[in-house]
Amino acid sequence: MRFLLSVVALLFVVWSNSVAGQQQYTEATCLLLQQQIDRFAAQPEHRHYRQAKRDFNQHCQNPIAAPAKPLVLSNVPPKKIVPTSAASQVTEPAVLTAMPERTAAAPLKFDMGTMLFSLFQPYIPYILIFLLLLLLPNILLLVLFGSxxxxxxxxxxxxxxxxxxxxxxxxxxxxxxxxxxxxxxxxxxxxxxxxxxxxxxxxxxxxxxxxxxxxxxxxxxxxxxxxxxxxxxxxxxxxxxxxxxxxxxxxxxxxxxxxxxxxxxxxxxxxxxxxxxxxxxxxxxxxxxxxxxxxxxxxxxxxxxxxxxxxxxxxxxxxxxxxxxxxxxxxxx
Structure with missing residues (x-):
């Protein structure tokens, strides 16, 4: 009985924290959710559309911005400039050519715990009610008869x-x-x-x-x-x-x-x-x-x-x- 009471208290705390403030996804995750919404926009009753819409509304109000990356220069050595005169040495500085960045897209990181919680979050109130109903007979027996x-x-x-x-x-x-x-x-x-x-x-x-x-x-x-x-x-x-x-x-x-x-x-x-x-x-x-x-x-x-x-x-x-x-x-x- 003490174990069930502890479970109820833990679920209540988790549910209260989730109601107080929802964890926000990154911009990349929100972009994927938006693409899924657009893909199934013609089928608003589809399970994937409703799930993506609910997650987007809950976790993409203030998405976490991706960290800024410094400019990566090409490792090609700069072009040598041959001076023709003293004036040209002063007025013509060396120019470094920046090649376009060719990096693979960073893999998206999904928080499994957050995703599972988002799946079960709508059912937490029902789970709490079920556990309370399960404990209610024992509570009444304890109050009325002692044991x-x-x-x-x-x-x-x-x-x-x-x-x-x-x-x-x-x-x-x-x-x-x-x-x-x-x-x-x-x-x-x-x-x-x-x-x-x-x-x-x-x-x-x-x-x-x-x-x-x-x-x-x-x-x-x-x-x-x-x-x-x-x-x-x-x-x-x-x-x-x-x-x-x-x-x-x-x-x-x-x-x-x-x-x-x-x-x-x-x-x-x-x-x-x-x-x-x-x-x-x-x-x-x-x-x-x-x-x-x-x-x-x-x-x-x-x-x-x-x-x-x-x-x-x-x-x-x-x-x-x-x-x-x-x-x-x-x-x-």
Missing amino acids: KARFLGIMAERQLHRLLLRQLPAGYQHYRNLILQTAQGDLTEIDQLVLSRFGIFVVEVKNYRGWIFGSELQSLWTVQHFRRKHSFQNPLRQNHKHTEAVKFALGLTLQDSRQVHSVVAFSERAQLKTPLPAHVCYIRQVADYIQQFTQPCFSDEQLRQFAAKLNLTASSQPALRKAHKQQVSGPQR
Whole structure:
């Protein structure tokens, strides 16, 4: 992106300089352009005529004059004058005969860079507009979301939320982007939380692109897209902190804590290349996984209490979100 911005700036400077003042051709070059104009004067629509006319108007308003050349005398020795008298020696000076100059015409020198620039100059504004349109989406993403990765993450979370609302029965309650306080006093953000009689499901959404390699016990997983690869934290370990925060926020007992389930959902842009447990799946499979739990484990009264606590936490989200942002960015120096 920085490279494209540099190209735009360079083209803009070149274009501005060209508008401010056009480089002038020499008189010889302008003479050739005039001859080409005269040659195709009967065909004003011809490509050569229009090109020569445009170059002549732009670069031949004040043509550069050819340097003056000194007079070259013939190397024939001067004629000897025989004096006849003293008077003739005084009154008849020696005469040097200047022969007409016979030199070949100097070859015309064309500036290739200037000629190429004159060809592309009319299209520079269109090139600038094209590059700006190409950069505009990235600029908007940077201004609105901070980064492209964050934007893709938000899109994946919204996709999952819509699917769960459509595919799960009405008795399931949904919470999205919920910030909770942990037992250690810090804050953590939960992508998706589903509350039901059959359990509580905490979903972590990932929108990586490429092949995903990892196992349940590895601390770091790898994503590879063509030749590029990088590591990221094991999402199962990351989501374990989220499930612990849910247990702490709802005040669950040890028995009820077993009904909090961790789910990691990848978008279709990823391909899982290693064997993983069932609760690591694609976004389209999350609803099916949740509906596999059919044994009731919470009463209606417990669900009302859980919902009341989560709703109370949701009402204070603006302050929690601000504190969480400060926590992620670190202390100000």
